[in-house]
Amino acid sequence: MDYFLPILYALFLWWFATGVIFYLDQLPVRTFRWSMAGATFLLLCALLNIWLGAADTSTIAVYASFTAGVAAWGWQELSLYTGFITGPRKTSCAPGCKGWSHFGHAIAVNLWHEIAIVVGAVLIALLCWQSANQWGLWAYLLLWGMHLSARLNVFLGVRNVSAEFVPKHMEVLKSFLTHKPMNLLFPISVTAATTGAVLLLMLAVTSSDPATQTGYSLLAALACLAVLEHWFLMLPLPVDKLWRWSLPHRSGAAKSRNVEPPHLNYTALSKRLAP
Structure with a gap:
Protein backbone atom coordinates (compact mmCIF):
# COMPACT_ATOMS: atom_id res chain seq x y z
CA MET A 1 0.00 0.00 0.00
CA ASP A 2 3.02 2.31 -0.29
CA TYR A 3 1.58 3.59 -3.56
CA PHE A 4 -1.59 4.90 -1.92
CA LEU A 5 -0.10 8.09 -0.44
CA PRO A 6 1.59 9.19 -3.70
CA ILE A 7 -1.69 8.76 -5.56
CA LEU A 8 -3.51 10.92 -3.02
CA TYR A 9 -0.76 13.53 -3.26
CA ALA A 10 -0.94 13.65 -7.07
CA LEU A 11 -4.72 13.98 -6.99
CA PHE A 12 -4.57 16.83 -4.47
CA LEU A 13 -1.78 18.62 -6.33
CA TRP A 14 -3.69 18.43 -9.63
CA TRP A 15 -6.95 19.61 -8.05
CA PHE A 16 -5.38 22.46 -6.07
CA ALA A 17 -3.07 23.70 -8.85
CA THR A 18 -5.94 23.68 -11.35
CA GLY A 19 -8.10 25.66 -8.93
CA VAL A 20 -5.37 28.25 -8.37
CA ILE A 21 -5.03 28.76 -12.14
CA PHE A 22 -8.80 29.14 -12.49
CA TYR A 23 -8.82 31.68 -9.67
CA LEU A 24 -5.94 33.76 -11.02
CA ASP A 25 -7.14 33.95 -14.61
CA GLN A 26 -10.59 35.11 -13.46
CA LEU A 27 -9.17 38.08 -11.55
CA PRO A 28 -9.04 41.62 -13.00
CA GLY A 38 4.90 34.88 -9.09
CA ALA A 39 4.41 31.95 -11.46
CA THR A 40 7.71 32.69 -13.19
CA PHE A 41 9.51 32.70 -9.83
CA LEU A 42 7.98 29.31 -9.05
CA LEU A 43 8.98 28.10 -12.51
CA LEU A 44 12.61 29.06 -11.89
CA CYS A 45 12.52 27.29 -8.54
CA ALA A 46 11.02 24.22 -10.21
CA LEU A 47 13.71 24.12 -12.90
CA LEU A 48 16.43 24.57 -10.27
CA ASN A 49 14.91 21.72 -8.27
CA ILE A 50 14.90 19.43 -11.30
CA TRP A 51 18.52 20.26 -12.03
CA LEU A 52 19.87 19.94 -8.48
CA GLY A 53 17.85 16.79 -7.74
CA ALA A 54 18.56 15.02 -11.02
CA ALA A 55 20.95 12.55 -9.38
CA ASP A 56 18.95 12.11 -6.16
CA THR A 57 16.95 8.87 -6.10
CA SER A 58 15.38 9.27 -2.67
CA THR A 59 11.61 9.20 -2.23
CA ILE A 60 11.57 12.86 -1.17
CA ALA A 61 13.48 13.80 -4.32
CA VAL A 62 10.91 11.93 -6.43
CA TYR A 63 8.09 13.95 -4.84
CA ALA A 64 10.06 17.17 -5.33
CA SER A 65 10.83 16.48 -8.99
CA PHE A 66 7.24 15.48 -9.74
CA THR A 67 5.94 18.64 -8.06
CA ALA A 68 8.42 20.71 -10.05
CA GLY A 69 7.18 19.17 -13.30
CA VAL A 70 3.58 19.99 -12.39
CA THR A 86 -1.12 32.83 -27.05
CA GLY A 87 -0.64 33.00 -30.82
CA PRO A 88 -0.59 35.29 -33.87
CA ARG A 89 -4.35 35.03 -34.50
CA LYS A 90 -6.38 37.37 -32.33
CA THR A 91 -9.89 36.95 -33.69
CA SER A 92 -12.71 34.43 -33.47
CA CYS A 93 -13.71 32.39 -36.49
CA ALA A 94 -16.58 33.62 -38.61
CA PRO A 95 -19.80 31.59 -38.42
CA GLY A 96 -19.63 28.59 -40.72
CA CYS A 97 -15.84 28.32 -40.66
CA LYS A 98 -14.93 24.63 -40.65
CA GLY A 99 -12.57 22.00 -41.99
CA TRP A 100 -8.83 22.46 -42.33
CA SER A 101 -9.20 26.22 -42.44
CA HIS A 102 -10.88 26.17 -39.04
CA PHE A 103 -8.16 23.84 -37.71
CA GLY A 104 -5.49 26.21 -38.98
CA HIS A 105 -7.18 29.11 -37.21
CA ALA A 106 -7.25 27.09 -33.97
CA ILE A 107 -3.51 26.44 -34.26
CA ALA A 108 -2.81 30.11 -34.93
CA VAL A 109 -4.70 31.18 -31.82
CA ASN A 110 -2.43 29.03 -29.60
CA LEU A 111 0.76 28.75 -31.65
CA TRP A 112 3.19 30.61 -29.35
CA HIS A 113 1.73 28.71 -26.39
CA GLU A 114 2.36 25.35 -28.06
CA ILE A 115 5.91 26.38 -28.97
CA ALA A 116 6.50 27.45 -25.36
CA ILE A 117 5.40 23.99 -24.22
CA VAL A 118 7.97 22.36 -26.53
CA VAL A 119 10.69 24.74 -25.30
CA GLY A 120 9.77 23.88 -21.70
CA ALA A 121 9.97 20.16 -22.40
CA VAL A 122 13.38 20.49 -24.06
CA LEU A 123 14.71 22.61 -21.20
CA ILE A 124 13.54 20.17 -18.53
CA ALA A 125 14.98 17.25 -20.50
CA LEU A 126 18.36 18.99 -20.72
CA LEU A 127 18.38 19.68 -16.97
CA CYS A 128 17.94 16.00 -16.10
CA TRP A 129 19.45 14.38 -19.19
CA GLN A 130 20.65 10.80 -18.54
CA SER A 131 20.00 11.28 -14.82
CA ALA A 132 18.34 8.89 -12.40
CA ASN A 133 15.59 11.28 -11.34
CA GLN A 134 13.49 12.23 -14.35
CA TRP A 135 10.08 12.12 -12.69
CA GLY A 136 9.52 15.83 -13.22
CA LEU A 137 10.11 15.43 -16.95
CA TRP A 138 7.68 12.51 -17.18
CA ALA A 139 5.05 14.44 -15.22
CA TYR A 140 5.40 17.41 -17.59
CA LEU A 141 5.19 15.20 -20.68
CA LEU A 142 2.19 13.32 -19.34
CA LEU A 143 0.36 16.58 -18.60
CA TRP A 144 1.23 17.75 -22.11
CA GLY A 145 -0.27 14.60 -23.56
CA MET A 146 -3.44 15.06 -21.48
CA HIS A 147 -3.65 18.67 -22.62
CA LEU A 148 -3.19 17.89 -26.30
CA SER A 149 -5.68 15.03 -26.36
CA ALA A 150 -8.34 17.01 -24.49
CA ARG A 151 -7.95 20.03 -26.76
CA LEU A 152 -8.23 17.95 -29.92
CA ASN A 153 -11.36 16.26 -28.59
CA VAL A 154 -12.95 19.57 -27.63
CA PHE A 155 -12.13 20.95 -31.09
CA LEU A 156 -13.57 17.91 -32.89
CA GLY A 157 -16.67 17.85 -30.71
CA VAL A 158 -17.80 16.61 -27.30
CA ARG A 159 -20.94 16.89 -25.19
CA ASN A 160 -19.42 19.09 -22.46
CA VAL A 161 -16.99 21.74 -23.73
CA SER A 162 -16.71 23.35 -20.25
CA ALA A 163 -17.03 26.86 -21.68
CA GLU A 164 -17.71 28.15 -18.17
CA PHE A 165 -14.01 27.73 -17.37
CA VAL A 166 -12.88 30.01 -20.21
CA PRO A 167 -12.15 33.47 -18.75
CA LYS A 168 -13.94 36.46 -20.25
CA HIS A 169 -10.81 37.98 -21.77
CA PRO A 181 -22.43 13.69 -29.13
CA MET A 182 -19.08 12.06 -30.04
CA ASN A 183 -16.05 12.34 -32.28
CA LEU A 184 -13.92 9.57 -33.78
CA LEU A 185 -10.85 10.49 -31.75
CA PHE A 186 -12.55 10.15 -28.37
CA PRO A 187 -12.63 6.32 -28.14
CA ILE A 188 -8.97 6.20 -29.18
CA SER A 189 -8.02 8.83 -26.59
CA VAL A 190 -9.87 7.08 -23.77
CA THR A 191 -8.46 3.68 -24.71
CA ALA A 192 -4.89 5.00 -24.87
CA ALA A 193 -5.25 6.87 -21.57
CA THR A 194 -6.78 3.84 -19.84
CA THR A 195 -4.06 1.54 -21.15
CA GLY A 196 -1.35 3.92 -19.99
CA ALA A 197 -2.95 4.25 -16.55
CA VAL A 198 -3.18 0.46 -16.13
CA LEU A 199 0.45 -0.04 -17.19
CA LEU A 200 1.69 2.63 -14.79
CA LEU A 201 -0.38 1.16 -11.95
CA MET A 202 1.11 -2.26 -12.67
CA LEU A 203 4.61 -0.81 -12.58
CA ALA A 204 3.82 0.91 -9.28
CA VAL A 205 2.45 -2.27 -7.71
CA THR A 206 5.29 -4.49 -8.90
CA SER A 207 8.17 -2.10 -8.12
CA SER A 208 10.33 -3.16 -5.19
CA ASP A 209 12.23 0.11 -4.78
CA PRO A 210 10.20 2.59 -2.67
CA ALA A 211 11.31 5.63 -4.67
CA THR A 212 10.53 4.00 -8.00
CA GLN A 213 7.18 2.83 -6.68
CA THR A 214 6.42 6.39 -5.59
CA GLY A 215 7.33 7.77 -9.00
CA TYR A 216 5.15 5.32 -10.92
CA SER A 217 2.30 5.85 -8.47
CA LEU A 218 2.41 9.60 -9.03
CA LEU A 219 2.40 9.16 -12.80
CA ALA A 220 -0.36 6.54 -12.60
CA ALA A 221 -2.53 9.01 -10.72
CA LEU A 222 -2.04 11.60 -13.48
CA ALA A 223 -2.88 9.00 -16.11
CA CYS A 224 -6.07 8.08 -14.23
CA LEU A 225 -6.94 11.77 -14.15
CA ALA A 226 -6.46 11.86 -17.92
CA VAL A 227 -9.09 9.15 -18.25
CA LEU A 228 -11.39 11.01 -15.86
CA GLU A 229 -10.94 14.32 -17.67
CA HIS A 230 -11.86 12.72 -20.97
CA TRP A 231 -15.04 11.25 -19.50
CA PHE A 232 -15.86 14.67 -18.06
CA LEU A 233 -16.09 15.79 -21.68
CA MET A 234 -18.90 13.31 -22.34
CA LEU A 235 -20.80 12.61 -19.14
CA PRO A 236 -23.33 15.11 -17.69
CA LEU A 237 -21.43 15.66 -14.46
CA PRO A 238 -21.26 18.94 -12.46
CA VAL A 239 -17.52 19.36 -12.99
CA ASP A 240 -17.58 23.00 -11.91
CA LYS A 241 -18.35 21.92 -8.34
CA LEU A 242 -14.82 20.52 -8.04
CA TRP A 243 -13.43 24.07 -8.26
CA ARG A 244 -16.33 26.17 -7.05
CA TRP A 245 -14.02 27.66 -4.42
CA SER A 246 -11.73 29.03 -7.15
CA LEU A 247 -14.32 30.66 -9.40
CA PRO A 248 -15.11 34.35 -8.89
CA HIS A 249 -17.99 35.22 -6.58
CA ARG A 250 -17.59 38.98 -6.73
CA SER A 251 -19.35 40.90 -9.47
CA GLY A 252 -16.73 43.61 -9.12
CA ALA A 253 -14.03 41.33 -10.43
CA ALA A 254 -15.91 40.69 -13.66
CA LYS A 255 -16.77 44.37 -14.12
CA SER A 256 -13.16 45.48 -13.71
CA ARG A 257 -11.70 43.22 -16.40
CA ASN A 258 -12.21 45.78 -19.15
CA VAL A 259 -13.24 42.92 -21.41
CA GLU A 260 -13.18 43.43 -25.16
CA PRO A 261 -15.58 41.67 -27.55
CA PRO A 262 -14.26 38.32 -28.81
CA HIS A 263 -13.51 39.64 -32.31
CA LEU A 264 -10.98 42.12 -30.96
CA ASN A 265 -7.39 41.61 -29.91
CA TYR A 266 -7.38 39.81 -26.58
CA THR A 267 -3.59 39.71 -26.20
CA ALA A 268 -3.03 43.46 -26.28
CA LEU A 269 -2.48 43.48 -22.55
CA SER A 270 0.17 46.17 -22.46
CA LYS A 271 -2.30 49.06 -22.48
CA ARG A 272 -4.64 47.42 -20.01
CA LEU A 273 -1.80 46.50 -17.68
CA ALA A 274 -0.29 49.96 -17.69
CA PRO A 275 -0.67 51.80 -14.36
Whole structure:
Protein backbone atom coordinates (compact mmCIF):
# COMPACT_ATOMS: atom_id res chain seq x y z
CA MET A 1 0.00 0.00 0.00
CA ASP A 2 3.02 2.31 -0.29
CA TYR A 3 1.58 3.59 -3.56
CA PHE A 4 -1.59 4.90 -1.92
CA LEU A 5 -0.10 8.09 -0.44
CA PRO A 6 1.59 9.19 -3.70
CA ILE A 7 -1.69 8.76 -5.56
CA LEU A 8 -3.51 10.92 -3.02
CA TYR A 9 -0.76 13.53 -3.26
CA ALA A 10 -0.94 13.65 -7.07
CA LEU A 11 -4.72 13.98 -6.99
CA PHE A 12 -4.57 16.83 -4.47
CA LEU A 13 -1.78 18.62 -6.33
CA TRP A 14 -3.69 18.43 -9.63
CA TRP A 15 -6.95 19.61 -8.05
CA PHE A 16 -5.38 22.46 -6.07
CA ALA A 17 -3.07 23.70 -8.85
CA THR A 18 -5.94 23.68 -11.35
CA GLY A 19 -8.10 25.66 -8.93
CA VAL A 20 -5.37 28.25 -8.37
CA ILE A 21 -5.03 28.76 -12.14
CA PHE A 22 -8.80 29.14 -12.49
CA TYR A 23 -8.82 31.68 -9.67
CA LEU A 24 -5.94 33.76 -11.02
CA ASP A 25 -7.14 33.95 -14.61
CA GLN A 26 -10.59 35.11 -13.46
CA LEU A 27 -9.17 38.08 -11.55
CA PRO A 28 -9.04 41.62 -13.00
CA VAL A 29 -6.56 42.00 -15.86
CA ARG A 30 -4.44 44.44 -13.85
CA THR A 31 -3.42 41.55 -11.57
CA PHE A 32 -2.07 39.36 -14.36
CA ARG A 33 1.44 40.78 -14.37
CA TRP A 34 1.80 39.96 -10.68
CA SER A 35 0.34 36.49 -11.17
CA MET A 36 2.81 35.80 -13.98
CA ALA A 37 5.69 37.24 -11.97
CA GLY A 38 4.90 34.88 -9.09
CA ALA A 39 4.41 31.95 -11.46
CA THR A 40 7.71 32.69 -13.19
CA PHE A 41 9.51 32.70 -9.83
CA LEU A 42 7.98 29.31 -9.05
CA LEU A 43 8.98 28.10 -12.51
CA LEU A 44 12.61 29.06 -11.89
CA CYS A 45 12.52 27.29 -8.54
CA ALA A 46 11.02 24.22 -10.21
CA LEU A 47 13.71 24.12 -12.90
CA LEU A 48 16.43 24.57 -10.27
CA ASN A 49 14.91 21.72 -8.27
CA ILE A 50 14.90 19.43 -11.30
CA TRP A 51 18.52 20.26 -12.03
CA LEU A 52 19.87 19.94 -8.48
CA GLY A 53 17.85 16.79 -7.74
CA ALA A 54 18.56 15.02 -11.02
CA ALA A 55 20.95 12.55 -9.38
CA ASP A 56 18.95 12.11 -6.16
CA THR A 57 16.95 8.87 -6.10
CA SER A 58 15.38 9.27 -2.67
CA THR A 59 11.61 9.20 -2.23
CA ILE A 60 11.57 12.86 -1.17
CA ALA A 61 13.48 13.80 -4.32
CA VAL A 62 10.91 11.93 -6.43
CA TYR A 63 8.09 13.95 -4.84
CA ALA A 64 10.06 17.17 -5.33
CA SER A 65 10.83 16.48 -8.99
CA PHE A 66 7.24 15.48 -9.74
CA THR A 67 5.94 18.64 -8.06
CA ALA A 68 8.42 20.71 -10.05
CA GLY A 69 7.18 19.17 -13.30
CA VAL A 70 3.58 19.99 -12.39
CA ALA A 71 4.60 23.54 -11.45
CA ALA A 72 6.36 23.99 -14.80
CA TRP A 73 3.22 22.85 -16.56
CA GLY A 74 1.11 25.21 -14.45
CA TRP A 75 3.20 28.12 -15.70
CA GLN A 76 2.34 27.16 -19.28
CA GLU A 77 -1.38 27.01 -18.53
CA LEU A 78 -1.43 30.31 -16.65
CA SER A 79 0.51 32.07 -19.40
CA LEU A 80 -2.14 31.02 -21.90
CA TYR A 81 -5.25 31.84 -19.91
CA THR A 82 -3.97 35.21 -18.79
CA GLY A 83 -3.24 36.01 -22.45
CA PHE A 84 0.52 36.49 -22.09
CA ILE A 85 1.52 33.68 -24.46
CA THR A 86 -1.12 32.83 -27.05
CA GLY A 87 -0.64 33.00 -30.82
CA PRO A 88 -0.59 35.29 -33.87
CA ARG A 89 -4.35 35.03 -34.50
CA LYS A 90 -6.38 37.37 -32.33
CA THR A 91 -9.89 36.95 -33.69
CA SER A 92 -12.71 34.43 -33.47
CA CYS A 93 -13.71 32.39 -36.49
CA ALA A 94 -16.58 33.62 -38.61
CA PRO A 95 -19.80 31.59 -38.42
CA GLY A 96 -19.63 28.59 -40.72
CA CYS A 97 -15.84 28.32 -40.66
CA LYS A 98 -14.93 24.63 -40.65
CA GLY A 99 -12.57 22.00 -41.99
CA TRP A 100 -8.83 22.46 -42.33
CA SER A 101 -9.20 26.22 -42.44
CA HIS A 102 -10.88 26.17 -39.04
CA PHE A 103 -8.16 23.84 -37.71
CA GLY A 104 -5.49 26.21 -38.98
CA HIS A 105 -7.18 29.11 -37.21
CA ALA A 106 -7.25 27.09 -33.97
CA ILE A 107 -3.51 26.44 -34.26
CA ALA A 108 -2.81 30.11 -34.93
CA VAL A 109 -4.70 31.18 -31.82
CA ASN A 110 -2.43 29.03 -29.60
CA LEU A 111 0.76 28.75 -31.65
CA TRP A 112 3.19 30.61 -29.35
CA HIS A 113 1.73 28.71 -26.39
CA GLU A 114 2.36 25.35 -28.06
CA ILE A 115 5.91 26.38 -28.97
CA ALA A 116 6.50 27.45 -25.36
CA ILE A 117 5.40 23.99 -24.22
CA VAL A 118 7.97 22.36 -26.53
CA VAL A 119 10.69 24.74 -25.30
CA GLY A 120 9.77 23.88 -21.70
CA ALA A 121 9.97 20.16 -22.40
CA VAL A 122 13.38 20.49 -24.06
CA LEU A 123 14.71 22.61 -21.20
CA ILE A 124 13.54 20.17 -18.53
CA ALA A 125 14.98 17.25 -20.50
CA LEU A 126 18.36 18.99 -20.72
CA LEU A 127 18.38 19.68 -16.97
CA CYS A 128 17.94 16.00 -16.10
CA TRP A 129 19.45 14.38 -19.19
CA GLN A 130 20.65 10.80 -18.54
CA SER A 131 20.00 11.28 -14.82
CA ALA A 132 18.34 8.89 -12.40
CA ASN A 133 15.59 11.28 -11.34
CA GLN A 134 13.49 12.23 -14.35
CA TRP A 135 10.08 12.12 -12.69
CA GLY A 136 9.52 15.83 -13.22
CA LEU A 137 10.11 15.43 -16.95
CA TRP A 138 7.68 12.51 -17.18
CA ALA A 139 5.05 14.44 -15.22
CA TYR A 140 5.40 17.41 -17.59
CA LEU A 141 5.19 15.20 -20.68
CA LEU A 142 2.19 13.32 -19.34
CA LEU A 143 0.36 16.58 -18.60
CA TRP A 144 1.23 17.75 -22.11
CA GLY A 145 -0.27 14.60 -23.56
CA MET A 146 -3.44 15.06 -21.48
CA HIS A 147 -3.65 18.67 -22.62
CA LEU A 148 -3.19 17.89 -26.30
CA SER A 149 -5.68 15.03 -26.36
CA ALA A 150 -8.34 17.01 -24.49
CA ARG A 151 -7.95 20.03 -26.76
CA LEU A 152 -8.23 17.95 -29.92
CA ASN A 153 -11.36 16.26 -28.59
CA VAL A 154 -12.95 19.57 -27.63
CA PHE A 155 -12.13 20.95 -31.09
CA LEU A 156 -13.57 17.91 -32.89
CA GLY A 157 -16.67 17.85 -30.71
CA VAL A 158 -17.80 16.61 -27.30
CA ARG A 159 -20.94 16.89 -25.19
CA ASN A 160 -19.42 19.09 -22.46
CA VAL A 161 -16.99 21.74 -23.73
CA SER A 162 -16.71 23.35 -20.25
CA ALA A 163 -17.03 26.86 -21.68
CA GLU A 164 -17.71 28.15 -18.17
CA PHE A 165 -14.01 27.73 -17.37
CA VAL A 166 -12.88 30.01 -20.21
CA PRO A 167 -12.15 33.47 -18.75
CA LYS A 168 -13.94 36.46 -20.25
CA HIS A 169 -10.81 37.98 -21.77
CA MET A 170 -10.23 34.72 -23.71
CA GLU A 171 -13.69 34.52 -25.27
CA VAL A 172 -12.04 33.97 -28.66
CA LEU A 173 -11.29 30.39 -27.62
CA LYS A 174 -14.98 29.60 -27.48
CA SER A 175 -15.26 29.74 -31.27
CA PHE A 176 -13.13 26.58 -31.34
CA LEU A 177 -15.27 24.60 -28.87
CA THR A 178 -17.57 22.17 -30.67
CA HIS A 179 -20.70 20.52 -29.26
CA LYS A 180 -21.20 16.98 -30.58
CA PRO A 181 -22.43 13.69 -29.13
CA MET A 182 -19.08 12.06 -30.04
CA ASN A 183 -16.05 12.34 -32.28
CA LEU A 184 -13.92 9.57 -33.78
CA LEU A 185 -10.85 10.49 -31.75
CA PHE A 186 -12.55 10.15 -28.37
CA PRO A 187 -12.63 6.32 -28.14
CA ILE A 188 -8.97 6.20 -29.18
CA SER A 189 -8.02 8.83 -26.59
CA VAL A 190 -9.87 7.08 -23.77
CA THR A 191 -8.46 3.68 -24.71
CA ALA A 192 -4.89 5.00 -24.87
CA ALA A 193 -5.25 6.87 -21.57
CA THR A 194 -6.78 3.84 -19.84
CA THR A 195 -4.06 1.54 -21.15
CA GLY A 196 -1.35 3.92 -19.99
CA ALA A 197 -2.95 4.25 -16.55
CA VAL A 198 -3.18 0.46 -16.13
CA LEU A 199 0.45 -0.04 -17.19
CA LEU A 200 1.69 2.63 -14.79
CA LEU A 201 -0.38 1.16 -11.95
CA MET A 202 1.11 -2.26 -12.67
CA LEU A 203 4.61 -0.81 -12.58
CA ALA A 204 3.82 0.91 -9.28
CA VAL A 205 2.45 -2.27 -7.71
CA THR A 206 5.29 -4.49 -8.90
CA SER A 207 8.17 -2.10 -8.12
CA SER A 208 10.33 -3.16 -5.19
CA ASP A 209 12.23 0.11 -4.78
CA PRO A 210 10.20 2.59 -2.67
CA ALA A 211 11.31 5.63 -4.67
CA THR A 212 10.53 4.00 -8.00
CA GLN A 213 7.18 2.83 -6.68
CA THR A 214 6.42 6.39 -5.59
CA GLY A 215 7.33 7.77 -9.00
CA TYR A 216 5.15 5.32 -10.92
CA SER A 217 2.30 5.85 -8.47
CA LEU A 218 2.41 9.60 -9.03
CA LEU A 219 2.40 9.16 -12.80
CA ALA A 220 -0.36 6.54 -12.60
CA ALA A 221 -2.53 9.01 -10.72
CA LEU A 222 -2.04 11.60 -13.48
CA ALA A 223 -2.88 9.00 -16.11
CA CYS A 224 -6.07 8.08 -14.23
CA LEU A 225 -6.94 11.77 -14.15
CA ALA A 226 -6.46 11.86 -17.92
CA VAL A 227 -9.09 9.15 -18.25
CA LEU A 228 -11.39 11.01 -15.86
CA GLU A 229 -10.94 14.32 -17.67
CA HIS A 230 -11.86 12.72 -20.97
CA TRP A 231 -15.04 11.25 -19.50
CA PHE A 232 -15.86 14.67 -18.06
CA LEU A 233 -16.09 15.79 -21.68
CA MET A 234 -18.90 13.31 -22.34
CA LEU A 235 -20.80 12.61 -19.14
CA PRO A 236 -23.33 15.11 -17.69
CA LEU A 237 -21.43 15.66 -14.46
CA PRO A 238 -21.26 18.94 -12.46
CA VAL A 239 -17.52 19.36 -12.99
CA ASP A 240 -17.58 23.00 -11.91
CA LYS A 241 -18.35 21.92 -8.34
CA LEU A 242 -14.82 20.52 -8.04
CA TRP A 243 -13.43 24.07 -8.26
CA ARG A 244 -16.33 26.17 -7.05
CA TRP A 245 -14.02 27.66 -4.42
CA SER A 246 -11.73 29.03 -7.15
CA LEU A 247 -14.32 30.66 -9.40
CA PRO A 248 -15.11 34.35 -8.89
CA HIS A 249 -17.99 35.22 -6.58
CA ARG A 250 -17.59 38.98 -6.73
CA SER A 251 -19.35 40.90 -9.47
CA GLY A 252 -16.73 43.61 -9.12
CA ALA A 253 -14.03 41.33 -10.43
CA ALA A 254 -15.91 40.69 -13.66
CA LYS A 255 -16.77 44.37 -14.12
CA SER A 256 -13.16 45.48 -13.71
CA ARG A 257 -11.70 43.22 -16.40
CA ASN A 258 -12.21 45.78 -19.15
CA VAL A 259 -13.24 42.92 -21.41
CA GLU A 260 -13.18 43.43 -25.16
CA PRO A 261 -15.58 41.67 -27.55
CA PRO A 262 -14.26 38.32 -28.81
CA HIS A 263 -13.51 39.64 -32.31
CA LEU A 264 -10.98 42.12 -30.96
CA ASN A 265 -7.39 41.61 -29.91
CA TYR A 266 -7.38 39.81 -26.58
CA THR A 267 -3.59 39.71 -26.20
CA ALA A 268 -3.03 43.46 -26.28
CA LEU A 269 -2.48 43.48 -22.55
CA SER A 270 0.17 46.17 -22.46
CA LYS A 271 -2.30 49.06 -22.48
CA ARG A 272 -4.64 47.42 -20.01
CA LEU A 273 -1.80 46.50 -17.68
CA ALA A 274 -0.29 49.96 -17.69
CA PRO A 275 -0.67 51.80 -14.36
